[in-house]
Amino acid sequence: MKSRRLLAVLLLALPAFAQTDPGPRGGTADAGAPLASVAANNPSTILNFFINAEARFNDIGSVKGTVIGAADDGLGPRFNALGCARCHAHPASGGTSPANNPQIADGTAQGATNTIPSFITPTGPVLEARFKYFNDASGNPITTQPNGGVMPLFTIVGRVDAGSCTSGYIQQPNFANAQLKNNISFRIPTPLFGLGLVENIDDSRLQTVLTQHYTGPYYVGGTFNRSPNDGTISRFGWKAQNKSLELFAGEAYNVEQGVTNELFTQERPSPEENRDQGPGLAQQCRLNATPEDHTNFNVTAEDTPSDTVMFAMFMRLLKPPQENPGNPATNPNYSRVLNGNVIFIDIGCNSCHRESFTTEPSSITPDLSSKGARLFSDLEIHHMGTTLADSIVQGNAGSDQFRTAPLWGLGKRLFFLHDGRATNLIQAINAHQSTGSDANPVMLNWNALTSTQKQDVLYYLRSL
Amino acid sequence: MPLFLMVVMLLAATDVPKNEILVKGAMPSASDSTTPVPEDGQVGGGRYRNAYFGLAYAIPAGWTEQPAGPPPSDSGGYVLTQFATMDGERVKAHVLVTASDLFFIPFSAASAKDVSARMRSSVPERYVFEKGPDEVTIGGRTFYRIAYKAPVSGLQWRMFTTEARCHAVTFTFTGTDTKTLDEAEQVLGTLTLGGNAPACVNDYATGNVVAKVTPQFAQRYNTIPVRVIIDANGKVRHAHLLSAFPEQSAPILSALREWRFQPYVVNGKAVEVETGIVFGQPRMLAP
Numbered sequence: 098m099k100s101r102r103l104l105a106v107l108l109l110a111l112p113a114f115a116q117t118d119p120g121p122r123g124g125t126a127d128a129g130a131p132l133a134s135v136a137a138n139n140p141s142t143i144l145n146f147f148i149n150a151e152a153r154f155n156d157i158g159s160v161k162g163t164v165i166g167a168a169d170d171g172l173g174p175r176f177n178a179l180g181c182a183r184c185h186a187h188p189a190s191g192g193t194s195p196a197n198n199p200q201i202a203d204g205t206a207q208g209a210t211n212t213i214p215s216f217i218t219p220t221g222p223v224l225e226a227r228f229k230y231f232n233d234a235s236g237n238p239i240t241t242q243p244n245g246g247v248m249p250l251f252t253i254v255g256r257v258d259a260g261s262c263t264s265g266y267i268q269q270p271n272f273a274n275a276q277l278k279n280n281i282s283f284r285i286p287t288p289l290f291g292l293g294l295v296e297n298i299d300d301s302r303l304q305t306v307l308t309q310h311y312t313g314p315y316y317v318g319g320t321f322n323r324s325p326n327d328g329t330i331s332r333f334g335w336k337a338q339n340k341s342l343e344l345f346a347g348e349a350y351n352v353e354q355g356v357t358n359e360l361f362t363q364e365r366p367s368p369e370e371n372r373d374q375g376p377g378l379a380q381q382c383r384l385n386a387t388p389e390d391h392t393n394f395n396v397t398a399e400d401t402p403s404d405t406v407m408f409a410m411f412m413r414l415l416k417p418p419q420e421n422p423g424n425p426a427t428n429p430n431y432s433r434v435l436n437g438n439v440i441f442i443d444i445g446c447n448s449c450h451r452e453s454f455t456t457e458p459s460s461i462t463p464d465l466s467s468k469g470a471r472l473f474s475d476l477e478i479h480h481m482g483t484t485l486a487d488s489i490v491q492g493n494a495g496s497d498q499f500r501t502a503p504l505w506g507l508g509k510r511l512f513f514l515h516d517g518r519a520t521n522l523i524q525a526i527n528a529h530q531s532t533g534s535d536a537n538p539v540m541l542n543w544n545a546l547t548s549t550q551k552q553d554v555l556y557y558l559r560s561l
Numbered sequence: 562m563p564l565f566l567m568v569v570m571l572l573a574a575t576d577v578p579k580n581e582i583l584v585k586g587a588m589p590s591a592s593d594s595t596t597p598v599p600e601d602g603q604v605g606g607g608r609y610r611n612a613y614f615g616l617a618y619a620i621p622a623g624w625t626e627q628p629a630g631p632p633p634s635d636s637g638g639y640v641l642t643q644f645a646t647m648d649g650e651r652v653k654a655h656v657l658v659t660a661s662d663l664f665f666i667p668f669s670a671a672s673a674k675d676v677s678a679r680m681r682s683s684v685p686e687r688y689v690f691e692k693g694p695d696e697v698t699i700g701g702r703t704f705y706r707i708a709y710k711a712p713v714s715g716l717q718w719r720m721f722t723t724e725a726r727c728h729a730v731t732f733t734f735t736g737t738d739t740k741t742l743d744e745a746e747q748v749l750g751t752l753t754l755g756g757n758a759p760a761c762v763n764d765y766a767t768g769n770v771v772a773k774v775t776p777q778f779a780q781r782y783n784t785i786p787v788r789v790i791i792d793a794n795g796k797v798r799h800a801h802l803l804s805a806f807p808e809q810s811a812p813i814l815s816a817l818r819e820w821r822f823q824p825y826v827v828n829g830k831a832v833e834v835e836t837g838i839v840f841g842q843p844r845m846l847a848p
Contacts, residue, residue: 229577229583229584230577238576238577240577240583243584245584277576278576278577279576279577279578279579280576280577301848304845305847305848307636307667307845308636308667308668308845308846308847309683309847310638311636311638311661311666311667311668312668312676312679312680312682312683313680313683314657314680314718314720314733314735315657315733316630316638316640316657316659316733318631318634318638318640319634320587320634320635320636320783320804323781323782323783323842324782325781325782328782328842436713439711439713439714440713440714442685443711443713443714443716444714444716479631480631480632482628482631483580483581483582484580486580486581486582486583488577488582488583488584489584490584490586493586493587493781493782493783493806494586495582495584495585495586495587495588496582496583496584496585496586497582498586530628531580531628532628532629533582533628533629533630533631533632534628534630534631535630535631537627537628537630537640537643538640538643538655538657538733538735541627541643541645541652541655541735542652542655542716542735544650544651544652545651545652545653545654545655545716545735545736545737546651546714547651550714
C-alpha cells in the first residue's frame with residue numbers, strides 16, 4: 098500500500114504532459130506513384146518510360162550480369178548496395194532508408210566475404226561512409242589532408258562472379274580504425290520523390306527567398322551551393338552538391354554500386370588508392386569494359402537511354418509525397434495538425450523549411466509545369482553548428498553547412514538528419530541547436546512553446 | 562598484438578576532435594588582428610561588448626548567453642550574440658542581436674530606417690501588429706521600434722533597429738511573457754553605442770580608386786564582401802573579408818594592399834573612410 102502511495106506521488110511529480118513523436122504515419126505509402134499527368138500518359142508514351150525507369154531502379158546488380166535475378170551488370174569492385182531501390186526503399190521505391198537494413202544481405206550476397214562494419218545494424222539506417230581525413234601509413238588521420246570521399250563498405254571479393262578480383266588486390270577500408278579515431282562520418286539516402294519539381298524551380302525564385310531572411314525576426318543566414326561550371330544553384334544531395342538529377346544519378350551509380358557510366362566513366366578506386374602516388378585500382382578488379390552503363394543501340398525507344406538517364410527520369414517523374422492531415426472524422430488530432438502548421442510558421446521553421454515554390458513551364462509533362470512544389474526547403478545551405486558538422490566539404494558547402502532538408506514525406510520517415518542518428522522528430526529538432534547554427538534563434542522559439550504547442554507541431558510534421 | 566604495443570599505438574593516435582568545425586567553408590578573415598571587426602564581441606561583467614560598434618549592452622538579470630551564431634554571411638549579415646531567460650526548461654524570452662551591413666544587405670536600404678520599414682512590411686497580416694516603426698531614443702541614439710504578436714503561438718516580437726557604421730544593428734526580443742519583455746526593454750535603455758569610428762561611405766571605391774592590382778583568386782561563384790578602412794593617404798589600413806574561402810582571402814588581401822584611393826576629404830581635411838567592395842559573384846539583391 099505504501100509503495101502504491103509512493104508511486105502515485107512520483108507520478109504526480111512528473112510533468113502532466115510531455116510531447117512525443119507520434120511516429121511514422123500508418124496507412125498507405127502516400128508516395129511512389131508517377132505524377133498524375135505521367136499516369137495519364139501525357140505526353141504519349143511517357144508512361145512507358147516511367148515504367149521502364151522504375152524497373153531499372155528496382156533492378157539488382159551483379160558484376161557480369163550473369164547471376165540469376167541480378168541481370169544488371171557492372172557491380173563493383175566496390176559498392177554499398179546491390180541496387181538503387183535497396184536503400185531508396187521506404188515508404189516506397191524512390192524513398193529512403195527502410196526499417197530493415199538490406200546492406201547486411203548485400204555485403205554477403207553470392208559468397209562475398211565482406212566483414213559487416215559495426216555501424217551497419219539490422220534495424221539501423223542504410224549508411225554511406227566517408228573518411229574525414231586521409232590516413233598516414235599507421236592509420237592515423239592526417240588533419241592537414243581532408244578526404245571527404247565515399248569509402249564504399251564492401252568489395253566483390255568472394256562473390257561467385259568476382260573472377261580475378263581477390264583479397265590480394267582489393268580490401269575493405271579499416272572502418273574500425275576510422276571509428277576509433279573519429280575519422281568517419283555517415284550519410285543516409287535522400288528521398289527522391291518529387292524531384293522533377295525541384296529540378297524545375299528557377300534560381301531567381303530561390304534567390305528572392307534568401308533575401309527575405311534579412312527582413313524577418315530570426316536571421317537565418319544561408320547561401321547557395323553552386324555549380325562550378327556555370328555558377329547556377331545546385332540543389333541535390335545533403336549538401337546540394339549536385340546540379341542535376343542526371344549528375345546525381347550518375348554519381349550514385351558509380352559511387353554506391355560501382356557501375357561506370359557515361360557521366361562517371363572510370364572504375365572508381367577508393368580515395369585512399371586514388372591519391373597522389375597511390376596504387377590506383379588493381380587491374381585484376383577491372384572486370385568489364387567501360388562504361389558499363391551506356392546508351393543502348395538497336396532497341397526500343399524506352400530501352401535506348403542508359404540506366405543513368407532513366408534513373409534521372411524516374412526521379413523526375415515521381416509524384417511528390419502526399420500530405421495527409423486527414424479530416425475531423427478520420428483524425429482526432431486534425432485541429433491540432435492545423436494548429437501545428439501555424440505554430441511551425443510562427444516560430445520561424447519556415448524561414449528555411451520554406452513551404453512552397455512555383456516551378457517553371459516544363460517541356461516534359463504538364464504536372465511539372467508551373468506547379469506549386471511543397472518541399473519545405475529553401476534549397477540553401479545553412480550552417481548547422483558543431484553538433485551536426487561532419488567535416489566534409491562539398492563544393493561551396495563547408496563541414497557544418499547542409500542543404501535545408503526538404504520535409505515533404507516526413508510523416509513516413511524512420512530516420513532523420515544526414516547520418517540517420519535520430520529516430521524520432523524531437524531528437525532531430527533538438528540537434529538543430531548548437532554553436533554556430535543558423536537555427537539557434539528558431540530553436541529558442543521552439544523551446545518557448547508549451548508542451549501542448551510542441552505536440553501540435555509534431556502532429557503537423559507527421560502529416561507531411 | 563602485444564598489449565604494450567597496442568597502448569603505444571593508441572597513445573600515438575591522432576584522433577579527430579569531436580564537436581568542432583574542422584574543415585571550414587567560406588569564413589571571415591582580416592588583414593590584421595588588432596582592428597576590431599563586428600563578429601568579435603565578448604560577454605563579461607554582465608555586459609555584451611562589441612569594440613567595432615562601440616557597443617555595451619547590459620544583459621538583463623537572469624538572462625544567459627546562448628550558443629554562438631554562425632559566421633558572417635556573404636550577404637553582410639552577422640549574428641552578434643543571443644541571450645535567453647528560462648522558466649525551468651522553457652524559454653520565457655530571448656534577445657537576438659544582429660547586424661546587417663548596409664553595403665552588402667540583399668535589398669535596397671540606405672539606412673536603418675529603411676531596414677526597419679522593410680521588416681515592418683514583411684510582418685504577416687495574420688499577426689496582431691502593435692506599433693511601428695516608431696522612433697525611440699536609446700542611449701542617445703535613434704532606434705526604430707516595431708512590435709507585433711502571433712495570436713496562435715502567443716509569441717511577441719519587439720524589434721529595435723539603429724544604425725552604426727553603416728550597419729543596421731537590431732535587437733529582437735521574442736517571448737510569450739509580456740512582463741519579461743517589458744523588463745528587458747527597460748534594460749535596453751542603458752545601452753551605449755558609438756565612439757570614434759571612421760566615416761562610412763557606400764560605393765566610395767566606385768570612382769575613387771586611383772591605382773589597383775586585380776587579385777587573382779579561385780572563382781567559386783561566391784560573393785566576397787570586403788569592408789575596407791582607407792587611411793588619410795588613400796591606402797587600405799584595414800580589410801575585413803566577411804566571407805571567403807581561404808584560398809581566396811590571401812590574394813585579395815595582398816592585392817588590396819596595393820590599392821590607392823583618392824583621400825576622403827571632410828572640411829578640407831583628409832580623413833579615414835570605411836567602405837565596401839565586392840569580389841567574386843555580384844551582391845545579391847531582392848527584386
